[in-house]
Each structure stands twice: as C-alpha cells, then as structure tokens.
Amino acid sequence: MKAAVMKAVVINSYGPPEVLAVSETRTPRPGPGEILVRVAAAAVNPVDLAVRRGDIPSPVLPAVVGWDVSGTVVAAGPATNRFVPGDRVVAMRSPLADGAGVSAEYVALDEVLAAPAPVNVPLEHAAALPLAALTAEQALTRLGPDFSGRLLVSGAAGAVGGFAVQLAALRGLRPAGLARAGDERILGDLGAAEVHADTDGLPAGAFDAVIDAAGRPETIAAVRDGGRFISLTPFAVPEAERDVAVEVYGVRIDGAMLDGLARRVEEGHLTLRIAEVLLFEHAPRAHAALEAGGTRGKILLTPEAG
Structure with a gap:
C-alpha cells in the first residue's frame, strides 16, 4: 500500500x-x-x-x-x-x-x-x-526528410549531442562531431564520421547544417551560405548571416516518438x-x-x- x-x-x-x-x-x-x-x-x-x-x-x-x-x-x-x-x-x-x-x-x-x-x-x-533523445530526433527532423548534406553537431559528446550523432548516423548521414579534445573515441563509437576538437579551427562554410547542442554560436561560421543553423541553447544564439537560416528549437513532448526511440534502444541501435x-x-x-x-x-x- x-x-x-x-x-x-x-x-x-x-x-x-x-x-x-x-x-x-x-x-x-x-x-x-x-x-x-x-x-x-x-x-x-x-x-x-x-x-x-x-x-x-x-x-x-x-x-x-x-x-x-x-x-x-x-x-x-x-x-x-x-x-x-x-x-x-x-x-x-x-x-x-x-x-x-x-x-x-x-x-x-x-x-x-x-x-x-x-x-x-x-x-x-x-x-x-526522453528529453535528450527527443530533442536530438526533433532537431534532425527540422532539417527535413530529404536532407543529405554535411552535418556538424556541437557538444557531440554530451547527452543531446551524443544522441544527435547516433540518430544522424542511423539516418544514413555521416555526421561530424565537435567536442572537447580527448573525446575522439567517444564520438567514433557514437557514429561520428569526422571529429573536430574545441581547440581546432573549423573549416569556414564547410557544412550544410549545424545542430548546436553546446551553446557555440560562433560555429555559424562553419555553415555554408544559405545553410541551416539549429540552436538548442536559447541563451546562446548567433545573429543570422550570409542567408544562413537560424532557428532556436526547444523539445516537444511526444510519447509516440519516445516509444520509437525506446525501441531503437532495444534493437541495439541507440546507446x-x-x-x-x-x-x-x-x-x-x-x-x-x-x-x-x-x-x-x-x-x-x-x-x-x-
């Protein structure tokens, strides 16, 4: 009782x-x-x-x-x-x-x-x-069903960023991860095809989209002209530039989507x-x-x- x-x-x-x-x-x-x-x-x-x-x-x-x-x-x-x-x-x-x-x-x-x-x-x-995986899945969905370009995930060794890397790889993308120096093995295990350390300079305009899960507004410089920048940290949002579409996204509670993510865990596709x-x-x-x-x-x- x-x-x-x-x-x-x-x-x-x-x-x-x-x-x-x-x-x-x-x-x-x-x-x-x-x-x-x-x-x-x-x-x-x-x-x-x-x-x-x-x-x-x-x-x-x-x-x-x-x-x-x-x-x-x-x-x-x-x-x-x-x-x-x-x-x-x-x-x-x-x-x-x-x-x-x-x-x-x-x-x-x-x-x-x-x-x-x-x-x-x-x-x-x-x-x-729930919160981290839903945020990551919904951010990827914002890129559209036909997105197949180069994606950079900042904060890629964190909770949301780590799920974003895993889920992007499951979609057939080859995500790049931005994280602290020393996190290369973690990002490789998560499915990152390319790893950049915080201490390195990012190639300017090299990516079609950035999902920023770490409050790194300066990474907008890595987005090509006319690309996408999705910020998951509302307190650190860059000013739009070069026709880059800047969007701030917050998680939406979705039990059905959560069910699908839980099944991905069961299938061994999500860690x-x-x-x-x-x-x-x-x-x-x-x-x-x-x-x-x-x-x-x-x-x-x-x-x-x-």
Whole structure:
C-alpha cells in the first residue's frame, strides 16, 4: 500500500545547488487517463539547473524538479487503456506549468506521455532517454526528410549531442562531431564520421547544417551560405548571416516518438550513456557536477539504493 506522503527533490528558493532539498509531499493519485508510477530514476538535465537558478522561474515554490523519469506503473486512473500495474515505463513531463517535477518516489502522469521502457537496459538507466533523445530526433527532423548534406553537431559528446550523432548516423548521414579534445573515441563509437576538437579551427562554410547542442554560436561560421543553423541553447544564439537560416528549437513532448526511440534502444541501435546514479539526497552534488561541465553521460537520481 502506498504511503500518504512521499519524498521528493524540491527547491524552496532559487540559488546554487545547495537550495535543493529532499522533502515530504503528498503522494499523488492518478486522475482520468493517468498512471501512477513508482519512480526508479529521474534524470538531471540543463533545464533543471536553469529552473533551480531562477533563469526559468517555476510557477510555484516549493517546486519538485525533474523532467525525465523511468519506473513501474502501480495504479491506473479511470479511462486508461495503454498501461496496467506492473508495466515498466519511461516518460517525460514538463514541470514548468505546475512545479510538479518527476524527482519523487511516485509520479502521476498522462499515459500518452509514457512509452514502454526498453527491456534490455536497467530500468533506472531508461530515464536517460526522453528529453535528450527527443530533442536530438526533433532537431534532425527540422532539417527535413530529404536532407543529405554535411552535418556538424556541437557538444557531440554530451547527452543531446551524443544522441544527435547516433540518430544522424542511423539516418544514413555521416555526421561530424565537435567536442572537447580527448573525446575522439567517444564520438567514433557514437557514429561520428569526422571529429573536430574545441581547440581546432573549423573549416569556414564547410557544412550544410549545424545542430548546436553546446551553446557555440560562433560555429555559424562553419555553415555554408544559405545553410541551416539549429540552436538548442536559447541563451546562446548567433545573429543570422550570409542567408544562413537560424532557428532556436526547444523539445516537444511526444510519447509516440519516445516509444520509437525506446525501441531503437532495444534493437541495439541507440546507446544510453550513464555517468552516475545518485540518491535523491545527493541532488546538490548531481547539479554541481552537471554545472561544472564535462559530464559524459546522464546523471540520474534514484529514491533508494539499488
């Protein structure tokens, strides 16, 4: 039987990682069309840092943090038809409207946001998939179904960039990756056909498109005249030049697309990279590590030791 209260990672005010705390809050109940999920893990994303700092203010405080979740369905509300108790799921839900993030012992969410978790990875690890992989897949989709040109992905060893490289290679492209010196092997394993280090100069106008997952607006110089620049970092967007089409893109929650990505993981075509799994109590450490940069793989938070 579920407890009336549960623990969750919350912010009561904005500030450094130390404002994160584990507090007790009421366990939610699933409404019509919703499932109640016992959380295995929640991922830490850059957007969580922005909310914690107040760069993207929460509509309410205290607020539970977190967008990405994996876990097991323990109850279903009225009018649900996709999942039943015992199903393992992965999902993404935005807390920007109500402050109800997913870094909690239990999460109630609309079942259309969820997909069956990949069966070939630990359930905790599945939480690394939603936001980063959806962002990467949707950014590639913005290039159009007929795109076959030269693509550069900046931040290619990071979470979103790493998925962008993998998914681009699966589309038959030969993506180039821009990352820190020393990440060449990582990018090669992900499917990059060409690797550029941050310390190297990029060839001017050599690429038909750039997907910038690292806040590197200067990489617009590597796009040919009339090419495409898709920025996934809204705080670092270049001015348009040379008829380069500049677009800022933010992730769209899509349960059906997430399902397809989860199946790619099951098929062995998409790799989840996990940096560390920490207890909720260590959320400040997780945020500090991601904020420091250089993380290779997702940092996950779990309510209890595995």
